[in-house]
Amino acid sequence: MYENEKTKLQKIIDDSTNIVFFGGAGVSTESGIPDFRSEDGLYRQKYKYSPEQVISHSFFMKYPDVFYEFYKDKMMCLEAKPNAAHNKLSELEKSGKLKAVVTQNIDGLHQKAGNKTVYELHGSIHRNYCMKCKKFYDAKYVKNQKGIPYCECGGMIKPDVVLYEEGLDGNVINAAIRAIASADTLIIGGTSLVVYPAAGFIDYFHGKHLVVINKLKTGKTVNAELCVNAPIGEIMSGIKIK
Numbered sequence: 001m002y003e004n005e006k007t008k009l010q011k012i013i014d015d016s017t018n019i020v021f022f023g024g025a026g027v028s029t030e031s032g033i034p035d036f037r038s039e040d041g042l043y044r045q046k047y048k049y050s051p052e053q054v055i056s057h058s059f060f061m062k063y064p065d066v067f068y069e070f071y072k073d074k075m076m077c078l079e080a081k082p083n084a085a086h087n088k089l090s091e092l093e094k095s096g097k098l099k100a101v102v103t104q105n106i107d108g109l110h111q112k113a114g115n116k117t118v119y120e121l122h123g124s125i126h127r128n129y130c131m132k133c134k135k136f137y138d139a140k141y142v143k144n145q146k147g148i149p150y151c152e153c154g155g156m157i158k159p160d161v162v163l164y165e166e167g168l169d170g171n172v173i174n175a176a177i178r179a180i181a182s183a184d185t186l187i188i189g190g191t192s193l194v195v196y197p198a199a200g201f202i203d204y205f206h207g208k209h210l211v212v213i214n215k216l217k218t219g220k221t222v223n224a225e226l227c228v229n230a231p232i233g234e235i236m237s238g239i240k241i242k
Contacts, residue, residue: 001230001234002228002230002234002235004170004198005226005230005235006021006235006238006239008226009186009211009213009226009228009239010238010239010240012185012209012211012226012242013092013185013239015099015185015209016097016184016185016208016209017096017129017184017206018097018099018182018183018184018185018207019091019092019097019098019099019115019183019184019185019186019190020098020099020100020101020102020179020180020183020185020186020187020205021089021098021100021101021187021189022087022102022103022180022186022187022188022189022191022201022202023101023102023105023188023189023190023191023232024102024103024104024105024112024189024190024193025103025105025143025190025191026189026190026191026192026215026231026232027083027085027109027189027190027232028080028083028102028105028109028190028213029197030083030084030231030232030233031077031080031081031082031083031086031107031109031209031240032073032077032080033077033080033105038228039215041155044097049066051070052143052164053075054066054070054071055067055070055071055075055161055163055164056163056164057090057163057164057166058165058234059166060158060163061176064148064156065147065163066221068147068148068149069147071159072142075106076139076142076143076239077127078125078139078140078143080107081109081112082109082110082112082113082239083109083233084233084234084236085189085190085192085233085236085237086107086109086110086112086113086115087113087126087233087237088236088237088239089101089110089115089195090110090113090114090115090136091115091147091241092239092241093114093116093117094114095105095241095242098115098242099117099153099179099182099183100117100118100119100175100176100179100183100212101117101118101119102113102119102176102179102201103118103119103120103121103159103179104121104123104191104195105120105122106120106122106123106124106161107124107125107133107212108124108125109124109222111231117179118160119172119176119179120172120177121162121168121173121176121201122161122163122168122174123159123160123162124160124163125139125159125161126138126139127159128141128149128157128158128159128160129157129158129160130143130151130153130154130155130156130157131135131155131156131158132151132153132154132156133151133153135152135153137149137151140156140159142159143181148201151170156198168197173197173201176201177201177204179208180201180202180204180205181204181205183205183207184207184208184209185207185208185211186202186207186209186210186211186212186224187210187211187213188202188203188210188211188212188214188216188224189212189213189215189232189236190213190215190232191214191221192214192216193222194241209225209226210222210223210225210226211224211225211226211227212224212226212227212228213228213230213235213236214227214228214232215229215230215231217229
């Protein structure tokens with residue numbers, strides 16, 4: 001299945017020396033991590049509050065107990081393992097072809113697979129800080145605390161993830177844009193391209209090959225050389241690194 005598309009992708013990768021991968025939630029759903037917008041995503045599930053409300057800065061500050069109940073249950077998937085897409089991207093980086101991963105995901109699976117250059121636009125569940133003294137705490141500490149996690153100094157701990165109403169990190173933005181702008185090939189995978197400002201980053205790409213791999217059609221029109229509506233792990237796993 002998708003043999004023709006896989007062959008085209010193989011030719012594009014063979015022809016590339018500076019690949020950047022831009023990915024979203026669809027990269028991690030194959031590892032069992034729920035996304036937000038698909039048929040079974042978090043936005044379609046019924047809670048007292050919508051996920052968009054719960055993971056906003058104002059909600060976190062006002063109802064941290066409800067925030068952490070949802071966050072730990074639905075967003076801290078610490079047992080998840082990298083899938084075929086993560087592993088192939090790690091291989092591509094080791095080969096020297098892939099220069100960077102730009103991700104909207106906060107799960108850290110690209111790093112777990114072995115990727116070194118990863119720009120996390122929305123932060124990471126693996127970094128958590130005391131809002132009072134700035135002491136660092138890992139994800140396991142946060143997940144294992146009952147209710148709201150607190151620092152030993154008494155301050156409340158906040159995940160280093162970009163909540164609604166918060167801005168993206170300027171340094172991460174600049175590094176991601178530089179990587180995309182200098183790439184000869186941009187592979188967009190597992191994202192519907194509806195979340196801004198992240199979706200606008202691809203406008204900085206002016207290279208040779210543009211590829212889109214996503215189960216559903218994207219919300220943003222891009223003139224891709226190759227567009228595949230399929231699970232990204234299935235497509236990427238067949239790539240041979242030369």
